[in-house]
Every structure is written in C-alpha cells, then in structure tokens.
Amino acid sequence: MPQKLKETDVVIIGVGMTGSIIAKELAAAGYKVVGLERGQPRFTVPDFQSPSVHDELRFDVRKALMQDNTREAVTFRNNSSQTALPIRRWESFLPGTGLGGSHVHWNGQTYRFQANDFELASRTRQRYGAKFLDPDISIQDWGVTYAELEPHYDRFEYLLGTSGKAGNLNGQIQPGGDPFESPRSRGYPTPPMKEHFQGATFRKAATSLGYHPFPQPSSNLSQPYTNPEGVKLNACVFCGFCERYACEHYAKAVPQTIILPVLMRNPNFELRTGCQVQRINLDSTRRKATGVTYIDAAGREFEQPASLVVTTSFALNNVRMLLLSGIGARYDPSTGKGVVGRNYAYQTMSTVASFFGEDFIVNPFMASGASGTLINDFAGDNFDHGGLGFIGGAFIGAVNTNGRPIQYHPVPPGTPAWGKGWKQAVVAHYNHTIMLSLHGSSVSQKQNYLDLDPTYKDAWGQPLLRMTFDFPKNDLRMAEYVTARGVEIGRATGAKQVAGNPRKGPYTITQYQTTHNTGGTIMGSDPKTSVVNKYLQSWSVSNVFVVGASNFPQNASWNPTGTIGALTYWAIDAMKNRYFRNPGPLVSA
Amino acid sequence: MTEQITRRSFFKTVGSATAVPVALGTPLLAIADATAMEPGDARAPPAAAAATSAPAPAAADTEAPLYLFFNAEEAAFIEAACERLIPADETGPGALEAWVPNYLDKQLGGAWGAGERLYRSGPWQAGTPSQGYQLPFTPAELFHTALRAINLHFASTGKTFAQGTAEEQDAYLKSLETGGADLDGVPSGVFFDSLLKMTIEGYFSDPVYGGNRNMAAWKMIGFPGAYANYYDAIDRHGVKFERAPMSIGEDRHGHVHVDPNIPASL
Numbered sequence: 001m002p003q004k005l006k007e008t009d010v011v012i013i014g015v016g017m018t019g020s021i022i023a024k025e026l027a028a029a030g031y032k033v034v035g036l037e038r039g040q041p042r043f044t045v046p047d048f049q050s051p052s053v054h055d056e057l058r059f060d061v062r063k064a065l066m067q068d069n070t071r072e073a074v075t076f077r078n079n080s081s082q083t084a085l086p087i088r089r090w091e092s093f094l095p096g097t098g099l100g101g102s103h104v105h106w107n108g109q110t111y112r113f114q115a116n117d118f119e120l121a122s123r124t125r126q127r128y129g130a131k132f133l134d135p136d137i138s139i140q141d142w143g144v145t146y147a148e149l150e151p152h153y154d155r156f157e158y159l160l161g162t163s164g165k166a167g168n169l170n171g172q173i174q175p176g177g178d179p180f181e182s183p184r185s186r187g188y189p190t191p192p193m194k195e196h197f198q199g200a201t202f203r204k205a206a207t208s209l210g211y212h213p214f215p216q217p218s219s220n221l222s223q224p225y226t227n228p229e230g231v232k233l234n235a236c237v238f239c240g241f242c243e244r245y246a247c248e249h250y251a252k253a254v255p256q257t258i259i260l261p262v263l264m265r266n267p268n269f270e271l272r273t274g275c276q277v278q279r280i281n282l283d284s285t286r287r288k289a290t291g292v293t294y295i296d297a298a299g300r301e302f303e304q305p306a307s308l309v310v311t312t313s314f315a316l317n318n319v320r321m322l323l324l325s326g327i328g329a330r331y332d333p334s335t336g337k338g339v340v341g342r343n344y345a346y347q348t349m350s351t352v353a354s355f356f357g358e359d360f361i362v363n364p365f366m367a368s369g370a371s372g373t374l375i376n377d378f379a380g381d382n383f384d385h386g387g388l389g390f391i392g393g394a395f396i397g398a399v400n401t402n403g404r405p406i407q408y409h410p411v412p413p414g415t416p417a418w419g420k421g422w423k424q425a426v427v428a429h430y431n432h433t434i435m436l437s438l439h440g441s442s443v444s445q446k447q448n449y450l451d452l453d454p455t456y457k458d459a460w461g462q463p464l465l466r467m468t469f470d471f472p473k474n475d476l477r478m479a480e481y482v483t484a485r486g487v488e489i490g491r492a493t494g495a496k497q498v499a500g501n502p503r504k505g506p507y508t509i510t511q512y513q514t515t516h517n518t519g520g521t522i523m524g525s526d527p528k529t530s531v532v533n534k535y536l537q538s539w540s541v542s543n544v545f546v547v548g549a550s551n552f553p554q555n556a557s558w559n560p561t562g563t564i565g566a567l568t569y570w571a572i573d574a575m576k577n578r579y580f581r582n583p584g585p586l587v588s589a
Numbered sequence: 590m591t592e593q594i595t596r597r598s599f600f601k602t603v604g605s606a607t608a609v610p611v612a613l614g615t616p617l618l619a620i621a622d623a624t625a626m627e628p629g630d631a632r633a634p635p636a637a638a639a640a641t642s643a644p645a646p647a648a649a650d651t652e653a654p655l656y657l658f659f660n661a662e663e664a665a666f667i668e669a670a671c672e673r674l675i676p677a678d679e680t681g682p683g684a685l686e687a688w689v690p691n692y693l694d695k696q697l698g699g700a701w702g703a704g705e706r707l708y709r710s711g712p713w714q715a716g717t718p719s720q721g722y723q724l725p726f727t728p729a730e731l732f733h734t735a736l737r738a739i740n741l742h743f744a745s746t747g748k749t750f751a752q753g754t755a756e757e758q759d760a761y762l763k764s765l766e767t768g769g770a771d772l773d774g775v776p777s778g779v780f781f782d783s784l785l786k787m788t789i790e791g792y793f794s795d796p797v798y799g800g801n802r803n804m805a806a807w808k809m810i811g812f813p814g815a816y817a818n819y820y821d822a823i824d825r826h827g828v829k830f831e832r833a834p835m836s837i838g839e840d841r842h843g844h845v846h847v848d849p850n851i852p853a854s855l
Binding site for chain 2 (some may be wrong): 050051052055056057061063068069073076077078083086087089090091108115194195196197200230235236237238239248249269276296360361363365366367371381390402403405406418419420421422424426427430431455456457500506507508509510
C-alpha cells in the first residue's frame with residue numbers, strides 16, 4: 001500500500017526549466033508547491049565544476065547528464081507496419097534528467113517563433129490555397145497568437161538575460177538585427193556575444209548575396225547580468241563545452257543560475273528528488289485529478305494528494321504521463337480520432353561543410369553553445385513557397401558550438417572511414433573548416449505519433465513510450481531547397497570545397513540530430529484536435545496543466561526553448577489570474 | 590604473442606623515440622586561473638610554467654600497458670588492428686603510440702563494457718538499420734565473442750592477424766567492415782563499427798582514460814583540451830592558438846571557477 005501524504009495545493013512533475021518557473025511563481029503567490037524530480041539534486045557549485053566538466057568522453061559520448069535509458073527508454077519505428085524496438089542507446093535526441101532537466105545541458109540558443117507560426121494552418125491556406133499541402137499533413141493553428149505571447153517572450157528573455165540584437169522594435173526595423181522577426185516590445189536584455197571567425201566569414205558571404213545576417217540570440221551571456229529575480233549571471237568565456245555539459249561559469253542561463261536560488265528559499269516550496277511519478281490519479285468521474293502516485297529512490301511508494309497537478313517534464317515524458325494516467329483519448333492513426341500522442345513532430349536538420357586551405361585558421365574550439373551568425377531569409381514563410389511544393393524552411397547559420405575532437409573532425413565526402421587517408425584528412429581539415437547548420441521546420445502528419453509500447457517496459461514495470469516517425473516528404477523537399485541555398489553561401493565564402501548534406505529519409509535514431517521533440521499534447525481551440533486549451537489546461541481534466549514542447553502543434557524553423565518559456569509564463573498568468581480564482585475549465589469545450 | 594611485433598618490443602621502441610615523455614596526470618603547464626589570461630598569453634606558455642613542467646624522465650613510457658580485460662591473443666589482435674585504423678605517419682602518432690589499446694582495455698573492463706547506458710530488456714529481435722543496436726551482447730561480451738571467433742579463424746590459417754603484412758591486415762579489416770560474416774553471433778560489421786568508434790574515442794579522449802598518450806592526438810590537430818577561457822582570443826580571427834594542450838587530470842589544485850559575488854551554494 002502506498003503511504004498517503006498530506007495534501008498540497010500544487011504538484012509539479014519534473015523540476016526542470018518550466019517546472020522551476022511555475023513552482024517559483026505559484027509558491028510566491030502563496031500556494032504550497034511540491035516539486036517531484038526523478039533525478040538528482042545538482043548545483044553549479046559543487047556539481048558543475050572544472051576540470052571534470054570538460055570531459056568529452058563522459059558527457060558527449062557517454063551522455064552522463066541524460067535520462068537513464070537503462071530504466072526508461074523509448075521504442076521506435078519508422079512506420080506502423082514495423083515492430084517498434086527500444087532505443088537501446090540515446091543518439092538522435094537526448095532528454096535530460098535531474099534538477100534543472102534538459103535545460104542544464106542546452107546550448108542557450110534562444111529564439112522567438114514568428115507570428116505566422118502560431119496561425120500556420122490558416123495563413124498557409126490564405127497565401128497558397130487549400131490544396132497546397134500534401135493530404136497527410138495535419139498542421140494546426142495554436143489557439144494562441146504571437147501578440148498574446150509577446151509579453152511572455154519578453155519576460156522569459158529578461159529572466160535568462162538573453163544576449164542579442166533586436167531586428168524589429170514595435171514595428172521599426174533595426175539595422176543589424178533580424179528584419180524578419182515579429183515585433184518585440186523592447187530590445188534584448190544584453191548585447192550580442194562576440195562574433196567568432198566562422199560567424200564573421202558567414203556574415204560577409206551572406207551579405208554579398210543580399211541576405212540579412214544577424215547575431216544568434218544567446219543565453220550564454222555577453223556580459224554580467226542580474227535578472228529581475230535578483231540572480232546574477234557572468235559573461236561567457238567561450239570554453240566550447242556547452243551542449244551536453246553543465247556550465248561551470250554561471251554564464252549559461254539554466255534553472256540553477258536564473259530561478260532555483262529564489263525558489264529554494266521559499267518555504268512554500270518543497271523539492272523531492274529521486275521521485276519517479278507513476279501516474280496522475282483521477283477520481284471516479286475521471287474528470288478530476290486527486291494527486292499523483294510516485295516511487296522514491298529507495299523503492300517506497302507514496303500517494304501525494306494535490307488540488308492542481310502540473311506536468312512539466314520533457315516533451316516525450318509529458319505525453320507518456322497522460323497516456324499512463326488515462327487523461328484524454330489516445331490518438332488512433334487508423335481512424336484519426338483521439339488526441340494524446342497526435343502530431344508528434346521534430347526538426348529537419350541539414351548541414352553544409354566548407355573546407356578551406358591550411359592558411360585559414362578557424363580555431364573551432366573557441367565557441368559558446370549559442371555563438372554565431374545566421375540568416376532567416378529562408379526560414380518559416382519568409383520567402384515565397386508558391387511553386388516550391390512545400391511549406392516551412394530553415395535558418396542558415398555558422399552557429400558552431402565546439403571543436404571537441406571525438407565528435408568533431410570534419411572530412412570531405414569520399415574520405416576513407418579509417419587508415420592513413422582518414423587520419424591525414426582529419427589533420428588537414430580540423431582547423432580549416434566551417435560547418436553551416438540548417439535548422440529546419442517540421443510539419444505534423446497523420447502517421448507520425450506517440451503511444452504506449454505493447455511489449456517493452458520501464459524499470460517500474462510500466463509501458464515505454466512508442467514513437468512512430470519518419471520525415472514528411474514536405475520536409476525533405478524543404479531540406480533539399482534550403483541546403484542548395486546554404487551551398488551557395490558556402491561557395492561565396494571562398495572555400496576550396498563545399499559539401500551540402502540535406503537531410504534524407506528514413507529518419508534514424510542512430511545519429512544525433514536534435515533534442516527538439518515536439519507535440520503529442522498539443523494546444524488548440526478544439527478538444528477534438530487538441531489535448532490542452534490555449535491556457536495549457538487539459539480539456540478533459542481541468543485541474544491538470546501540461547507545459548512544454550509537447551504543446552506545439554508542429555515545429556517551426558527555430559529552437560523551441562524561447563517559445564516554451566513564453567508558454568510557461570502565459571500558462572502561469574492563466575493559473576494565477578483565472579484558474580485559482582474559479583477552478584474549473586478556462587475554456588468551455 | 591608473436592615474435593614479430595610484440596607489444597613489449599613496440600612500446601620499448603616507442604618509449605625511446607618519444608621526445609617529451611610525460612607521465613599521465615603530471616602537470617604539463619601550470620595553468621593558473623584561465624580568467625587571468627591576457628591576450629598576449631595565447632601564443633606561448635608562461636615562463637614559470639615551462640620551468641616547472643619538466644617531470645622526471647619517463648620510465649612510464651618505456652612500459653607497455655597492463656591489460657586487465659584482453660587476454661594475450663586478444664591484445665595482439667587489438668594492437669595490430671588499432672594501428673591499421675589509425676596508423677603512425679608523418680602527421681602524428683598512430684593508435685599504438687597513443688595507447689589506444691589501453692583505452693579499449695579499461696573501457697571494456699569497466700562500466701561501459703558491462704553495458705553502461707544500454708537498455709537491456711528483451712525480447713530481442715533484429716531491427717531496421719534506423720532502429721540501431723539490437724543485440725543482447727554488452728560491449729565486453731561483444732568483444733570477447735568476436736575476438737575469439739577471429740583468433741580461431743586465424744589459428745586455422747597457421748598465422749595470426751598480427752603476423753600479416755599491412756596490406757593483408759587492411760584487407761581483413763575491410764572484410765569485417767563490409768562483409769556480413771558471423772562472428773559467433775556478432776555480425777562482423779557491428780564488431781568493426783564498435784572497434785573503430787572506440788579507437789577514435791581512445792585516440793581523441795582526455796588522457797585520463799588511458800589513451801591519447803601525451804595528448805599527442807590533440808597536439809597533432811591543435812585542440813587545446815580542457816582550457817576554460819577564450820574570451821580574449823575569440824575575436825582575434827584567423828590567428829592560430831598555440832598553447833600546449835591541457836588535460837582535465839592536470840588541474841589538481843582544487844581550482845574552482847567561482848565569482849566571489851555569487852554565493853557558492855544555496
């Protein structure tokens with residue numbers, strides 16, 4: 001029998017970025033909040049310190065900060081005619097674990113989506129007609145607009161201290177910024193980071209072709225900063241150990257450096273680590289949550305009653321939590337009915353490598369996770385897709401993050417995989433290559449979805465999440481097109497050799513691409529096609545909120561974190577100013 | 590072991606030929622607080638560091654690795670195979686001189702070999718290439734199984750892999766890489782991929798893991814290792830960063846990057 005604990009106002013499942021921010025706001029508003037985190041507690045001091053943090057083998061190759069997949073994996077197949085098998089080692093995407101979640105090991109690339117993205121389905125119909133899209137595509141409007149989210153993007157960027165250059169201040173285009181961005185109410189809290197050589201080379205080439213380069217918005221800060229919570233961050237020193245690592249310097253905005261110091265001091269908040277939530281419990285009507293059941297690190301089972309349950313775990317785990325709890329109807333791709341697990345999407349990543357001669361010294365190891373320069377000329381709907389046969393696009397940029405040699409040793413196509421030829425190519429190109437990233441959007445389509453695996457279990461005996469995914473044809477066409485534009489920019493740098501590598505199918509879990517997994521608990525204005533309403537409240541159980549990239553109906557051309565942060569503050573406003581005043585559905589179904 | 594290229598004879602040769610032998614973990618440079626680095630520092634190590642950086646002549650480098658995981662026959666194959674995957678040439682050391690076999694030995698004998706971060710519940714079935722590794726073998730089991738099959742094969746030919754010429758060795762490795770040979774249940778391509786991946790890891794990982802001896806692979810490509818601060822160097826575009834590399838094992842003076850204005854704990 002589980003031990004039943006004293007009731008609390010709010011239970012947070014997963015104390016990462018969104019969980020920390022929500023817990024902080026609700027605890028400050030006077031509610032008793034319990035944060036349940038499955039991983040370990042960890043702080044910049046003593047846990048993230050030099051020299052041990054600069055260990056490529058441990059953190060990059062062995063993935064020390066990631067979800068323990070020996071206990072909790074995901075199964076995968078390309079399509080529903082195959083048998084899904086466990087992802088036995090993480091490669092394609094890397095969910096984190098532990099206090100601070102995946103946000104501890106992120107790169108700090110902090111974008112806003114554009115106004116168009118939030119109304120993608122209707123704006124695509126308007127601009128290109130109802131028959132433009134492949135019939136399987138299931139993109140939707142978000143049910144929330146950019147204008148509604150703008151103050152929350154702003155608040156999130158000021159929490160992080162994001163370093164960047166505004167391109168559109170209240171409708172006025174700003175030189176040096178991104179002219180395609182939707183209007184922002186004020187500039188970034190800190191100026192852009194220093195530009196590395198790859199970024200400067202790209203800037204020159206992109207400008208020569210008439211494009212609009214701008215510095216990547218970075219939450220590795222360009223200068224010391226004290227955020228509105230009173231927490232201090234330092235300037236980034238470009239050590240080149242960012243993504244997959246924790247930052248030793250207090251320079252990367254992560255929960256430990258932006259919000260946890262405030263949250264942990266609030267007596268209304270209680271952090272419990274090593275706690276694996278098994279399910280959200282429902283009453284007999286199945287319309288109301290009564291709390292959660294979890295198992296602690298020593299194997300003891302507890303029931304934690306609560307008035308409000310907020311699931312703030314990694315996108316994939318949010319979906320799994322609803323499926324394990326029976327909240328919302330499961331999506332069935334054969335009928336198109338049901339919502340939980342529907343519209344899983346990803347990111348369509350391509351690259352362009354530009355190889356220079358030995359007199360061109362790049363020093364790739366001097367970088368932050370978010371340094372670099374890019375263009376949005378081929379992102380989103382910033383170019384005319386009429387006649388192209390696809391929607392979406394990619395940012396193209398020299399956003400190089402590191403020169404860690406186990407994983408980074410670029411060689412031209414045709415180089416042998418081993419032996420003297422391989423070794424000499426590595427030596428010839430390591431310090432003389434610029435890699436461009438093409439960070440592409442991802443449409444949702446009917447046959448890509450998440451559900452529970454019928455065979456494989458986690459360490460607690462519960463079904464693993466099953467992913468059924470392959471790249472939509474729309475996105476492969478997009479990748480082909482934008483990669484050709486990237487190759488043109490590569491040639492304009494004066495490189496000796498330029499190699500484009502557009503993303504091709506089938507999707508494979510054996511190669512790292514990105515950890516931008518989206519969808520499965522999508523937001524929207526219709527309970528038949530969304531899991532949560534525009535305030536991220538479950539349509540079927542009104543005292544459950546779900547927050548994360550799992551809310552995205554499809555994925556845009558940029559990294560998701562900025563938008564997750566904006567949605568987080570947006571949902572907090574709804575909880576504080578609407579839900580707690582009158583608990584119940586905030587939108588009538 | 591064969592009389593032709595025993596690892597002892599190889600490592601003795603290499604040891605005497607190594608110009609700047611340094612015991613693992615010995616400070617090469619007294620890198621103080623990286624935040625104190627001046628722009629001019631980027632080209633040369635501090636003089637004080639040079640004075641203190643010469644450790645005792647390295648008895649250590651005349652020694653061969655002590656193998657804890659591989660038996661003698663396995664070690665003979667691994668040493669010869671790794672050296673073909675990354676051979677010594679004018680650009681830099683080969684896998685043997687970099688002690689890559691020692692890295693493999695310690696990894697396979699430790700947590701990685703035992704299945705660290707490998708989901709190991711059945712049922713087991715072959716998947717598509719996009720579904721990745723689906724065999725029940727841990728890395729340790731995979732290497733022992735495949736190496737036993739390989740050495741049995743060579744025993745039947747009357748000559749070990751290590752006794753072959755470089756061309757013969759390359760041809761055999763190529764057959765492992767591309768062929769679908771069954772090494773007692775381990776597809777040869779899976780074994781080859783694991784061997785190549787771990788060889789590259791051992792060559793380029795921090796020396797604390799037993800390979801990348803003397804940080805020679807880092808010196809070869811110009812990777813500075815565990816340095817913490819390029820703030821002043823990053824916008825000196827196109828200027829080569831000339832410092833000797835730094836291992837995480839060197840910083841043993843409790844150096845912690847803490848800003849005095851930020852509380853050290855919550």
